[in-house]
Amino acid sequence: MFPQRIKKGIVDSPKKLANLIDLVNLPSKVREFVGESRISRLGCFMKVWSYIKTNNLQDPSNKNMVNCDEKLKSILLGKPRVELAELPALIKLHFPKDPK
């Protein structure tokens, strides 16, 4: 019963899944950051998140905040500080919206 549910979750929304893992041609700014011309939304999130971790960009006093460096700022609407909670939404902006 349980695995069926999971399966259902993904099989039932192939569009949502495709939206997450399909490779997308990137706009130039993101292309520079990612270093590739095509990436999936999931892959992009992973890249940005691991970039934040490797460069210790999380605010030490409040881990929920990210202090952007120049490179990160360029793809996150130029904001100097972003909340971790906003991250998926900000990244989503670079990807085409799925037609409803």
Place this chain on the structure above:
Amino acid sequence: MGKIPPSFRSAIATSLVPKPASVPKSDPFPPKKPHGSRKKSTPRSKTQSPQNPTPLPAVRSQKALFDSPSLSDAKALFGSLLASPKSPRLERDFYNSVLQSYSSVSTLQDSFSFLNHMVKTSPSFGPDHSTFHILLTKACSLPDSGDCEVSLAEVHKVLNFMVNNNVIPGKATADVAVRSLVSVDRLDCAVELMKDLSSKGCLPDTYTYNFVVKSLCKGRSVSTAHSFINQMRTEYGFKPDLVTYTILIDNVCNKRNLREATRLLGVLNEEGFKPDCFVYNTIMKGYCSLSRGSEVVEVYNKMKEEGVVPDSITYNTLIFGLSKSGRVKDAKKYLEVMVQEGHLPDAVTYTSLMNGMCREGDVRGALRLLGEMSEDNGCSPNACTYNTLLHGLGKARLLDEGMELYQVMKAGEMKLDTAAYATMVRSLCRSGRVAEAYEIFDYAVESVSLTDVAAYSTLESTLKWLKKAREQGLAA
């Protein structure tokens, strides 16, 4: 409280399902295990020796020698083996092992010729059942040609060859053939072969028969299994036994068809069988999957009435069923009974109980039970136990305890289950501890507890919901 997106709700609804699955799973097997072990001991023991050629170290090293399917190479090699003074050439096991290793690299036809060659060159060697079973296994594991009659031709060739060599195919022969056929997914052929052998007066034994019934239940429709049983009964007078009924009942219980299970129980009584512990356990499991607590207890009482002694599986199922249907108090009572009766509660017992306690909101009680089980009873919790607790803690918003438990799990490299992961991520985000939610996400991805997609979708939809909730002033 903000409205919870429907996607979350489904996760909550499923949350406790993995544990249920784990308990009944342990259940259907024990019923058959005792039968199963007997099953194997009789017909298999005759075939075991050729199948694992381990009797003599000298032989084992020779196994690798046959790397070419060429018959003449094999004959030459066999000649040199015979010439070598170390060969224990009078042992039948030795010849069988040689034949076994050759047939594993060559064709059936060449194996035939090789056997003939062995018989000719060493007159002391008299092939017996186990020798022919090697060829039989080989013939049965050939790829299916789609038509049973055609693909069984090779099998019949081996059987005829046996008869010509004055070795009469017996029950063990049938068992070897049927199991090899089923193991390569040729169940229909196996059924054909069984009917065929039965019509020639070589009735299968109950172990083979039950094995086929079980495979039919698993891989075909129930009606196929029933028609097989009927045909065997009407045409060859082969009656199903208690194990057969247990298999059938187990099958319908897994499909939650308790009415059919009850009917089968009636049939079983009519046939003059007395239900044993396994039958009761199976039925009890069926009621558990429907969360019918009172029926579960009823089955237990019936067992007692009928003088059937419950085993630890019975108690585990009982405790699981009661916890699942929200009767934790009764479940605890039966835990005591279980101990009194001399059965040691295991991780499954405790996990079921903790699951029930978490559902009732008594998470701290469940945590205490965790201490109790490992300290007092020396029963170590497993990943399922921890996941149950983590899920409960997340749900009860006991996040500090939750994070502590999570660290223990991480240190033990345990995988997170979907429910526990999702609950923790949601609770953490809701309390504004997004960074910790990210940490759990990282661990879930790193430990491959979930697929990246599943882990990320949960995180993303949670954060999306969080944004909305914040706009409405509902979350931190």
